[in-house]
Amino acid sequence: MQEFFTLARKILAEQMDIDPETLMMETTFEELDADSIDIVEMIMALEDVYDVEFPEDEKKDYSTFGALITDLYEYLRQMKNA
Amino acid sequence: MRIAVDVMGGDYAPHELVAGAVKWIQENDSQVVLVGKEDVIKAELTKYVFDPSRLSIVNASEVIGMEESPATAIRRKKDASIVVASKLVKNEQADALISCGSTGAQMAAAIFILGRMEGIERPPIVASIPNMNGKNTLLIDVGANVDCKAKQLLQFAILGKTYASISGIANPRVALLNNGEEESKGNSLSIETHSLLKHQPDLYFVGNIEGREMFGNSCDVVVCDGFTGNIVLKTMEGMAMFLARLITMEIGQMPSIFNKLDYTKAGGAPLLGINGVSIVCHGSSKQEALYNGIRIAEECVNREMVKLQQEELAKII
Numbered sequence: 001m002q003e004f005f006t007l008a009r010k011i012l013a014e015q016m017d018i019d020p021e022t023l024m025m026e027t028t029f030e031e032l033d034a035d036s037i038d039i040v041e042m043i044m045a046l047e048d049v050y051d052v053e054f055p056e057d058e059k060k061d062y063s064t065f066g067a068l069i070t071d072l073y074e075y076l077r078q079m080k081n082a
Numbered sequence: 083m084r085i086a087v088d089v090m091g092g093d094y095a096p097h098e099l100v101a102g103a104v105k106w107i108q109e110n111d112s113q114v115v116l117v118g119k120e121d122v123i124k125a126e127l128t129k130y131v132f133d134p135s136r137l138s139i140v141n142a143s144e145v146i147g148m149e150e151s152p153a154t155a156i157r158r159k160k161d162a163s164i165v166v167a168s169k170l171v172k173n174e175q176a177d178a179l180i181s182c183g184s185t186g187a188q189m190a191a192a193i194f195i196l197g198r199m200e201g202i203e204r205p206p207i208v209a210s211i212p213n214m215n216g217k218n219t220l221l222i223d224v225g226a227n228v229d230c231k232a233k234q235l236l237q238f239a240i241l242g243k244t245y246a247s248i249s250g251i252a253n254p255r256v257a258l259l260n261n262g263e264e265e266s267k268g269n270s271l272s273i274e275t276h277s278l279l280k281h282q283p284d285l286y287f288v289g290n291i292e293g294r295e296m297f298g299n300s301c302d303v304v305v306c307d308g309f310t311g312n313i314v315l316k317t318m319e320g321m322a323m324f325l326a327r328l329i330t331m332e333i334g335q336m337p338s339i340f341n342k343l344d345y346t347k348a349g350g351a352p353l354l355g356i357n358g359v360s361i362v363c364h365g366s367s368k369q370e371a372l373y374n375g376i377r378i379a380e381e382c383v384n385r386e387m388v389k390l391q392q393e394e395l396a397k398i399i
Contacts, residue, residue, distance in 0.1 A: 035153075036151055036153035037152075037153045037190060037193060039153070040153040040190075041193075043157075044157075056158040
């Protein structure tokens with residue numbers, strides 16, 4: 001999880017032009033001023049790295065960085081175990 | 083020349099859009115690819131006589147609605163007409179694409195499928211506004227990005243400058259649309275953007291302008307966020323129609339000058355800063371607007387807009 005978190009943090013921090021250290025699990029996308037394009041861009045960059053396609057769950061409203069990447073990591077873990 | 087037409091997006095899809103595309107190939111020597119639900123398109127085409135060697139259909143089973151979140155819809159609906167049309171351009175099976183559907187979805191498809199140019203975060207839409215000198219002032223962004231950051235407005239300014247340069251304007255003057263000329267005027271975004279534009283080398287920034295100055299000779303490019311730009315554009319269109327009706331009632335006929343202000347004649351406007359030609363049309367486009375949108379698409383391709391933008395941007399960014 002730590003490796004996944006660190007990579008996701010690096011990708012989003014680069015996109016948003018901020019210091020990765022300031023990006024925490026509880027940081028909200030609103031605080032980051034990140035819109036849906038920024039979020040999808042990060043997800044697609046992770047998909048490229050892990051060669052996976054994350055499912056799109058429109059019903060979920062991810063307000064924090066941590067909530068999103070926890071779900072993405074969980075999906076990745078399930079795929080590896082499958 | 084092959085233009086991909088997303089015939090599923092817009093208020094009058096697909097009948098008016100198919101009609102406009104057919105009219106184009108009847109009167110011009112190029113090809114169109116109609117992208118959308120094949121059975122629906124085929125049913126529409128039975129109404130017309132045309133050269134089948136210049137019209138093809140690429141099936142796309144899904145449509146992205148105006149109410150959907152653009153970025154997630156692009157990911158979820160891989161067979162949406164705007165996604166398929168964008169991939170045709172990406173894969174060089176079409177030279178350009180045109181759509182009257184969700185602008186947000188078209189922008190997201192441009193970002194994720196066609197790709198952005200170096201240094202550009204969000205592609206804006208540029209519109210040409212007729213001015214008092216018989217030329218055009220470029221207004222950028224007219225609707226792709228409703229919420230903007232100052233650095234994105236700086237990128238719009240640079241793109242506006244490059245587009246003006248390739249349109250033949252040497253050393254274009256760039257202004258920021260505001261509610262006053264003084265540096266301290268406007269909201270926090272305007273003030274921050276003014277500071278960035280003022281300190282940007284290689285940009286001939288002439289300061290803030292008020293809306294009415296767009297029609298004069300004080301600048302060549304006017305920068306604003308897409309929320310403001312879209313309201314400005316549609317207010318101008320409404321005002322032009324209102325004046326045309328008033329004058330027609332007064333003198334008994336509409337002066338031909340109003341054709342210049344008719345958005346259906348303008349057709350569409352290109353998204354800038356992306357690696358492909360993607361023309362955004364009004365959602366309310368009918369066949370004439372679609373026809374003229376295809377004309378704009380071909381002009382952008384013929385003028386090598388993408389290559390020239392890339393070259394101009396490389397000098398600045």
